[in-house]
Amino acid sequence: MATNNGLVYLIALPLFGALTLLLLGRKADKWGHLLATAMSAGSFAFGLVQLSQMLDREAELRPVTQKLFTWISVGSFNVDAALLLDQLSICFVLLITGVGTLIHIYSISYMSHDEDRRRFFAYLNLFIASMLLLVLGDSYLNLYVGWEGVGLASYLLIGFWNKKPAYATASKKAFVMNRIGDMGLSFAIMIAFASLGTVSFSGVKEHAHHASEATMTAIGIMLLIAAVGKSAQFPLQAWLGDAMAGPTPVSALIHAATMVTAGVYLIVRSNFVFDAAPNAQLLVVIVGAITLLFGAIIGMAKDDIKKALAASTMSQIGYMILASGLGPAGYAYAIMHLLTHGFFKAGMFLGAGSVMHGMNDEVDMRKYGGLRKFMPITFVTFGLGYLAIIGVPPFAGFYSKDMIIETALNAGGAKGIILGTITLIGAAITAFYMTRVMIMTFTSPKRWDDNQHPHESPALMWIPMAILAIGSVISGYLLYQGKAFKHWLEPLFEKHGEHTELLPPIVVSGLALTMVAIGVAIAVIKYQLSEVDSVAPEKVSIFTRIARRDLLQDDVNEALFMRPGQALTSALVKVDDSVVDGAVRGVGKMALGSGSALRKTQTGFVRSYAVLILIGAASLIAAIWVVTT
Amino acid sequence: MSLDNYLYLSAILFTIGAVGVVVRRNAIVVFMCIELMLNAANLSLVTFARINGTLDGQVIAFFTMVVAACEVVVGLAIIVTIYRSRRSASIDDASLLKR
Amino acid sequence: MEPLLTIQTPETVLFWFLAPLSVLAALGMLLVKKAVHSALLLAWVMVSLAIFYIAQGAVFLGIVQVVVYTGAVMMLFLFILMLVGVDSSDSLTETITGLRPIAITAAVGFGGLMVSLLGRATLGREPVGLEAANAAGNVQGIAALLFSKYVWPFEVISALLITAAVGAMVLAHHQRTTPRPTQREQSTNRFRTGSLAGAAGLPGPGVFARHNAVDVPALLPDGTPAPSSISATLKARGDVIDSAQFQLDNVDTTVVEEK
Numbered sequence: 001m002a003t004n005n006g007l008v009y010l011i012a013l014p015l016f017g018a019l020t021l022l023l024l025g026r027k028a029d030k031w032g033h034l035l036a037t038a039m040s041a042g043s044f045a046f047g048l049v050q051l052s053q054m055l056d057r058e059a060e061l062r063p064v065t066q067k068l069f070t071w072i073s074v075g076s077f078n079v080d081a082a083l084l085l086d087q088l089s090i091c092f093v094l095l096i097t098g099v100g101t102l103i104h105i106y107s108i109s110y111m112s113h114d115e116d117r118r119r120f121f122a123y124l125n126l127f128i129a130s131m132l133l134l135v136l137g138d139s140y141l142n143l144y145v146g147w148e149g150v151g152l153a154s155y156l157l158i159g160f161w162n163k164k165p166a167y168a169t170a171s172k173k174a175f176v177m178n179r180i181g182d183m184g185l186s187f188a189i190m191i192a193f194a195s196l197g198t199v200s201f202s203g204v205k206e207h208a209h210h211a212s213e214a215t216m217t218a219i220g221i222m223l224l225i226a227a228v229g230k231s232a233q234f235p236l237q238a239w240l241g242d243a244m245a246g247p248t249p250v251s252a253l254i255h256a257a258t259m260v261t262a263g264v265y266l267i268v269r270s271n272f273v274f275d276a277a278p279n280a281q282l283l284v285v286i287v288g289a290i291t292l293l294f295g296a297i298i299g300m301a302k303d304d305i306k307k308a309l310a311a312s313t314m315s316q317i318g319y320m321i322l323a324s325g326l327g328p329a330g331y332a333y334a335i336m337h338l339l340t341h342g343f344f345k346a347g348m349f350l351g352a353g354s355v356m357h358g359m360n361d362e363v364d365m366r367k368y369g370g371l372r373k374f375m376p377i378t379f380v381t382f383g384l385g386y387l388a389i390i391g392v393p394p395f396a397g398f399y400s401k402d403m404i405i406e407t408a409l410n411a412g413g414a415k416g417i418i419l420g421t422i423t424l425i426g427a428a429i430t431a432f433y434m435t436r437v438m439i440m441t442f443t444s445p446k447r448w449d450d451n452q453h454p455h456e457s458p459a460l461m462w463i464p465m466a467i468l469a470i471g472s473v474i475s476g477y478l479l480y481q482g483k484a485f486k487h488w489l490e491p492l493f494e495k496h497g498e499h500t501e502l503l504p505p506i507v508v509s510g511l512a513l514t515m516v517a518i519g520v521a522i523a524v525i526k527y528q529l530s531e532v533d534s535v536a537p538e539k540v541s542i543f544t545r546i547a548r549r550d551l552l553q554d555d556v557n558e559a560l561f562m563r564p565g566q567a568l569t570s571a572l573v574k575v576d577d578s579v580v581d582g583a584v585r586g587v588g589k590m591a592l593g594s595g596s597a598l599r600k601t602q603t604g605f606v607r608s609y610a611v612l613i614l615i616g617a618a619s620l621i622a623a624i625w626v627v628t629t
Numbered sequence: 630m631s632l633d634n635y636l637y638l639s640a641i642l643f644t645i646g647a648v649g650v651v652v653r654r655n656a657i658v659v660f661m662c663i664e665l666m667l668n669a670a671n672l673s674l675v676t677f678a679r680i681n682g683t684l685d686g687q688v689i690a691f692f693t694m695v696v697a698a699c700e701v702v703v704g705l706a707i708i709v710t711i712y713r714s715r716r717s718a719s720i721d722d723a724s725l726l727k728r
Numbered sequence: 729m730e731p732l733l734t735i736q737t738p739e740t741v742l743f744w745f746l747a748p749l750s751v752l753a754a755l756g757m758l759l760v761k762k763a764v765h766s767a768l769l770l771a772w773v774m775v776s777l778a779i780f781y782i783a784q785g786a787v788f789l790g791i792v793q794v795v796v797y798t799g800a801v802m803m804l805f806l807f808i809l810m811l812v813g814v815d816s817s818d819s820l821t822e823t824i825t826g827l828r829p830i831a832i833t834a835a836v837g838f839g840g841l842m843v844s845l846l847g848r849a850t851l852g853r854e855p856v857g858l859e860a861a862n863a864a865g866n867v868q869g870i871a872a873l874l875f876s877k878y879v880w881p882f883e884v885i886s887a888l889l890i891t892a893a894v895g896a897m898v899l900a901h902h903q904r905t906t907p908r909p910t911q912r913e914q915s916t917n918r919f920r921t922g923s924l925a926g927a928a929g930l931p932g933p934g935v936f937a938r939h940n941a942v943d944v945p946a947l948l949p950d951g952t953p954a955p956s957s958i959s960a961t962l963k964a965r966g967d968v969i970d971s972a973q974f975q976l977d978n979v980d981t982t983v984v985e986e987k
Binding site: 631632637648654662664665690691701712721 | 866
């Protein structure tokens with residue numbers, strides 16, 4: 001494999017930006033955001049150069065590596081800090097740096113009134129650097145460093161406004177739940193090291209064929225746990241909604257476009273593991289299917305625009321995970337949907353940020369309405385993203401989601417029918433809740449009071465939105481035409497025979513569009529043609545109430561883990577108090593008691609000690625007397 | 630008469646000295662009793678020398694005398710020092726070990 | 729076989745004469761109240777032992793015993809006794825409950841077992857006697873051993889002796905913590921503390937013109953003895969003469985004119 005000694009600059013640029021801003025402190029306040037944006041843009045430009053070089057090469061020669069230094073060298077176990085740029089990584093590099101740069105530009109304006117803007121940009125750059133390390137690492141251990149780095153950046157950015165205790169708690173929640181996933185990743189690395197003796201992607205790939213299926217299943221399940229934690233999939237999904245506490249650009253970049261998709265990257269990158277472990281692969285599909293419905297249902301009930309979008313993100317990542325669990329047939333579509341989703345969801349989040357910007361940080365959609373007139377550009381860009389996500393041709397989401405539905409249906413047998421049905425229902429629900437967001441925000445009658453003066457956002461904010469909107473329009477077709485993207489990624493995956501098609505593609509598309517139409521129609525009837533309350537109605541069905549409570553995810557977590565955990569800790573405290581401390585204190589009391597008992601023999605009078613010596617001498621003589629008898 | 634009689638005498642004197650150390654309270658008398666014990670031991674050594682027909686026992690007894698002299702000098706100095714600070718030569722008064 | 733050592737009659741007589749006496753003296757040491765008497769009884773025991781040494785052929789040790797012990801050590805004891813004086817420590821009443829019976833039981837056990845052990849013990853050969861060893865003289869014999877076989881212990885013990893001498897000096901050395909009061913200060917203190925009556929000094933002992941020994945308290949104007957005129961040591965010992973007998977009232981003051 002060819003080496004390219006320039007790869008490190010992809011990471012080094014944003015890392016330099018982050019360190020500079022953090023180390024210089026207030027001195028960098030005036031120009032810090034510009035440096036950070038420049039570093040991100042530079043990384044993006046460098047990524048484009050790499051892409052053009054890669055396109056020039058033959059498919060087999062496209063991956064390049066760079067060894068930075070020998071990290072761990074113990075006996076036969078060697079881990080290099082090395083980077084790997086292949087067809088999969090380059091997609092992520094461009095997505096991260098491209099969307100990242102746009103969001104940097106957007107944030108210059110969005111955060112202009114925040115006195116901590118420099119710190120914000122430092123964290124953003126730190127995130128970019130960590131995420132790039134995550135996707136560029138050539139072994140699970142290198143990936144793990146980036147994995148933890150993005151977790152840290154996510155924690156710092158969710159809690160960026162940590163003056164509000166609720167926000168600080170949200171960041172802590174995200175961090176703790178991410179730890180569970182990180183445990184999975186570390187276990188996966190340990191299992192790989194213990195049973196395969198290597199942790200590099202290529203090494204594990206070599207062993208994947210002749211290692212036992214149980215080993216690969218164990219690694220696969222651990223990797224799935226990691227992906228579930230990072231990508232907010234069922235059952236570790238609860239943190240994503242609260243993560244919206246962070247500034248909106250963070251939600252757009254980290255919690256929609258890039259970091260939360262790291263789980264999909266991990267599964268696709270570990271395709272050889274899952275190909276060798278069908279059971280783990282089935283589990284991936286199940287998790288994806290549950291989450292896609294789970295997120296969609298929550299999305300229907302949320303009135304907070306960012307939380308509705310977060311639920312949608314969860315659901316869309318569910319699609320990706322499902323696709324990546326379908327084996328070689330689905331990997332390319334998982335990544336394709338990931339890329340298109342990166343465009344339209346980031347665009348919509350930025351749109352939501354723009355709306356909040358114009359509405360005094362109001363997030364309740366019931367207090368919106370009729371903003372189309374006041375924010376035309378936001379309306380158009382958001383609308384394009386909306387059309388993309390619900391899957392209207394020829395927008396991006398249509399191609400990517402349609403392919404996932406098709407692949408799911410073709411998975412074969414009952415599995416295919418069940419998965420196809422779920423993805424189709426998901427499409428309908430997606431159409432419903434996104435239409436609901438659209439209508440409640442932009443087209444229904446206004447419900448805000450006269451203190452609000454909605455206005456369009458400045459150019460620095462809408463230009464990134466416009467670019468992302470263009471991406472949401474064209475990216476799907478560009479990737480789809482002539483199966484370009486599928487062929488691009490093909491060298492990385494196992495060859496697979498074509499499945500028999502359950503339904504012809506045109507019928508599948510028709511079904512999907514029908515489902516979307518149904519969803520849109522219901523939403524239009526419910527919200528456009530009837531009055532929307534400005535306060536969430538109280539008298540609603542039990543299902544709505546449950547959905548509003550995030551399908552009881554927090555209640556379940558509290559009942560299953562928090563309360564037993566608290567009970568366990570308080571029980572342990574009691575055990576510690578009575579048993580452990582009791583034993584320790586008992587030893588102390590014993591020493592004290594025996595001491596005070598023996599103390600009575602200590603009169604302090606020399607003569608009493610002399611008597612004891614005399615008695616001792618007499619006893620000695622007596623002993624001799626007895627012995628010599 | 631057997632030479633054992635000297636040894637009996639030595640044992641008796643030694644025992645009397647030991648009792649004296651325990652029952653008397655005047656530090657000086659206690660010291661004298663210790664001297665008595667040392668002398669009793671010396672008597673045994675001299676007798677042993679005679680039984681063995683060598684002078685080694687007498688040399689050891691000589692050493693004992695020197696050690697006893699050293700002990701008396703230092704011990705009496707200690708008694709004087711204690712007396713100076715406590716105005717008492719009773720060994721029961723010097724019972725600080727208890728506290 | 730002819731025994732190597734025969735004990736002559738004079739030595740037997742000497743033993744049976746002196747041994748009971750020295751045991752009695754040792755017992756007396758425990759029982760007498762005054763430390764001085766104890767010291768004298770100890771001196772007696774030591775001299776008896778010195779005689780036994782000489783009788784047993786240890787001439788040099790016998791002389792050393794007399795010179796070092798009865799001479800130097802006992803003198804030191806007496807000297808310290810004078811320095812410390814008399815106090816409650818001379819009392820024979822036991823203050824620690826149960827100590828005396830325990831001590832006596834233990835001692836009787838110790839002594840009895842020791843004696844019975846000695847009675848049971850056998851050497852397995854006859855006593856040799858010192859005639860051969862003392863052939864060139866006792867002092868020469870000891871010197872030969874001391875400077876050959878025992879030279880190393882001898883040197884060590886000499887170091888010990890020096891250390892003990894220095895140690896005694898260090899212990900007995902008294903460092904003043906306050907400057908010595910001058911005569912002027914003493915005089916000032918006399919007037920400032922206590923009653924003015926003592927300002928001119930304590931009354932001296934003795935009754936004017938009748939009996940002026942130090943153990944006779946002075947008489948106060950009302951005819952009662954003055955305790956402050958007598959040394960506390962004499963009072964503690966009880967060596968105070970009642971000075972009431974020298975009161976003027978009891979003296980015939982009638983003047984008989986000479987014819």
